[in-house]
Amino acid sequence: MNGYMGEIARVDLTQGKIMTIPTSDYKSWVGGHGMGSAIFFDLVKDKTIDGFNPANVVTIMTSPLCGTLVPAGSGRTEVQGIGVQSYPIGWFTRSNFGGRFSTMLKHAGWDGIVIEGRTDSPVWIDIRNRTIQIRDCRSLSLWGTDTRTCQERIWSYVCGTGTFGDWLKPHGEEGGKTTQRPAVLAIGPAGENLSRMACLIHDAANSSGQGGFGAVWGSKNLKAISVIGTGSINIHAPKALMKARLRQMDKYAFDLDNRKRKPLSTVFDAFPRPMTLWGNPRGSKRPSEGQRPVACVGCHAGCRGRYESGLGNEAHCAGTAFYSEASSLDIQRRSSDLLNRFGVNVFEAWRGLEYLRGLNREGVLGPGKKIDFPLTFKNYGSYEFVEQFIKIIAFRNDGHGHKSQAGDDLGEGFVRAAKKWGRLEGDEGDLKTGWLNFPYWGLPNHYEPRTELEWGYGTILGDRDINEHCFNTIFWDVLISRFTGSKPSATAEETVKIYTDKMIPFQGDRLMMDYGTENMYSEHMAKLVAWHRHYARFWKQSALLCDLRWPDFVNPYAPDKVGSTGESEQVFFNAVTGKHFTFLDGIELGRRIWNLDQAIWTLQGRHRDMVHFADYIYQVPYGGPSFMTSKVNGAWEYANISGRCINKEKFEEFKTRFYHLEGWDPETGYPSRSTLRSLNLGYVADELEKNGKLGKG
């Protein structure tokens, strides 16, 4: 099987057993998320268990494209399982990280790893080619270390008497040689202490941030997985892959000799540049020291960096937007390092800190206050402050090693903490006013659901902040243009045409891109949301194309600005695998995966009645900037859609339309047998029926 290694490792921590699953058993799901969902469905019989239950299964999956030359499509790894971060239910969820882990896992001979059970004492998993061992953490004193120390100790151990930079035989005389360090995925103290905001970290800052998987691992006493491999990934058509790569670069990637547009960062033609948002408004912004871009394996335009000072190596995006109130750029960069080393999910920490500060300013939170919280905010802006804050989350105490009830509360996540503190009660509850800006499933606001509809709808109909920037470029391109007085990359009409032409099988329905208030609950909008779910579930989360570079809709280098999405994905996929897979096949498979996920959530307890945003989304108009495509008086424009709420009743109508479109029972939101059968998921329908959760139809 070209692109595949043939087996998935299955590690039972309770029994201390290593088994294998033939990849061919799940080949219809292709890889990544699809395989992860299918394996989870099969292995976890009781889907209502809590994420901390040892029976929770965590899958870490590659795709056939990992470790190949697919540009921005070779370096990602998909993590799935029952999460512990979302509220009120820890949904079966996903997270994804970059770097070199998936490549190394495939070189070792594995298409993925499945973790189940729990050990009595902390362990790490040592994978060297086809040999997998569960090792006690004590010999390397790993438990209690930060993610950097943990990785460095494992590297040294695996390297043995060799030297990095030389050919090593990590597997003794049996295996091949490599110059590479093991690829390690680890938890920090946050995961060890079961903080619901704990994440998994690989290398300096590649993080599987959402879902609280750090805590899930912590509950299993799993500290790290290390993998080193020397094997080969078979490619169906090496020449075709090389040609496709070079052609894609030539026609669609950045060209420093021919710059086309102002530097957007979530596009295929982005420059290789650290996507840092360090922006200490008080002083300098981007570090002016020596640095390089850093890319995941095979990527054409790195989005990270490494620096002469070493501060904040590889940190990017939200991990660098955090703590912009730091009194110096250096402090802000060190805070990025703290997050990564302690293994704390930046997004919730960042948004939540703003909330805590507001409560402190209101006079209700602080040492000795109504919410007796150990942070004073008197030293806000200092390194000591942010270190204490991150340690509160990581250690669930006062940040100085002493017990603190409020600190422990915060380890449950901001919404659960707010609830415990009585902040969600009554008409002035923080989720009614928006003071706690966490609009969906107890998770922080990322892109505004009241305006960027595919984001908000996709999130509330799913399991987590979708974090899929497919249509988001419209938001940024236009916002920046409006702010600076420059032109966006394409007119509204061009944008709508290019996007909707590519959105097969719904192509041609231009109103899918009308974000205006009149259209926001329509069937057209339902199609946009559905298409987005299906595209992302397959092409981004199963084939594992990177969210920051795909899809390629509007590309200024292309004729008529028509980007390569719809054409290039299948070219690369087929060059690697030898299949005759079309873009539409991918969308259809994405629909199948999305249906399986909905079935899992249904079994977890989801009903349409609980699919609702926090109250403030319905009550408080969004006052920030937002310009999205909309048809106004018969003409397409980038309309200002700020200042509105979502209408709760009309949202109910939207849900009904969406469920109809997906072929789910509109009364409940449950998938129906006819739909599942049409997707070869009859066995899923059987399980839903057994649990009284099969939708009608």
Added chain:
Amino acid sequence: MGKLSGPDKEVAFRVLQEVGFEERIVGYQVRERSGTMIKSLYSFEEVVAFLNDQFPVLKFDELKRWLQVVMKDEELALKVEEAVEQGHTDYERTRRIRDLMRERLVQCKNARWKKA
């Protein structure tokens, strides 16, 4: 735009203090890929820092009102209004306003030093 005349005592005092919870001003911190985040600003200096960001979004009429009512700085409020009218883009407007407010901040800090 003309320079600001020196602040009076009350303005100088208010500019250098943090404001109470109810007197805060709210903007939107807009960071690419990280969305928009509502930012509560609790001092004049924080507003200046906020305006130094890449895409700071602050309602100009609210800022004017805040300067008049909370900071009691009528002169600056009128200069801000002028800057809004003269600017062609929000980028220009926020930069002009930032520069004006920075100037006032420096004046107030210098006044404090002299007093000391």
Added chain:
Amino acid sequence: MKNKKYAKQDDANGEITRRSFLKLSGAAAVGMWVGKALPDLIWIDEATAAIPASEGYLLVDTKKCQGCMSCMLACSLVHEGVANLSRARIQVIQNPFEKWPHDLTIEQCRQCVDPSCVEACPVDALEANPNYGNVRMVYGDRCTGCGECVAACPYTPSRSLVVADEKYQNKEKARKCDLCAKAPYHWHRKGGGPQGKQACVEVCPVKAIKFAKEIPVQEGDTGYKVNLRDEKWASLGYPMD
């Protein structure tokens, strides 16, 4: 059998190291010149027949590299039809926690003017191939997989590597960079070698690898680890030096 005459280089402690470099003596200075025309044959000493210099070299910019390892994947892809970092004839080695520029190095074959690997091969399976611009190449049919070339390479990691070769019933064979001269999966009709295209050069997204015809300075790294950055690169916020 060639006269295996190794010039010895004293290390800092005065010991003779196992891997040696050519010591300049009364013979013509070799490779110290850059950009000057040199005769086809360079006499090392009066007794030893010269090995013709390669007509092509890879130069790398280790400060520019983004660590994507596309060069490594492309190398294994065009030579062996698979993606395998361990089969790449160019190696990028990194430490994500280290400070720039010490966090990363690129180790490419230097097509040495005085190739220790060629001299070390006991069965003449490693030669300067006149059909491909004197690129130092392995003849798989002759190679016995003894590993002498690996041991002889003065650089770390060794530029030559010995692995089981499917084409030879999994017998161990040496591999090394041949500037894509004999890459069976080469994507371009021109092929590789000094007259053609090298996979690593073409695929590098940031142009941190360059093909050059002039013989680089042989001593130290300055001839091979060069600055390929310009103002356009600097405009992205990167240092020029």
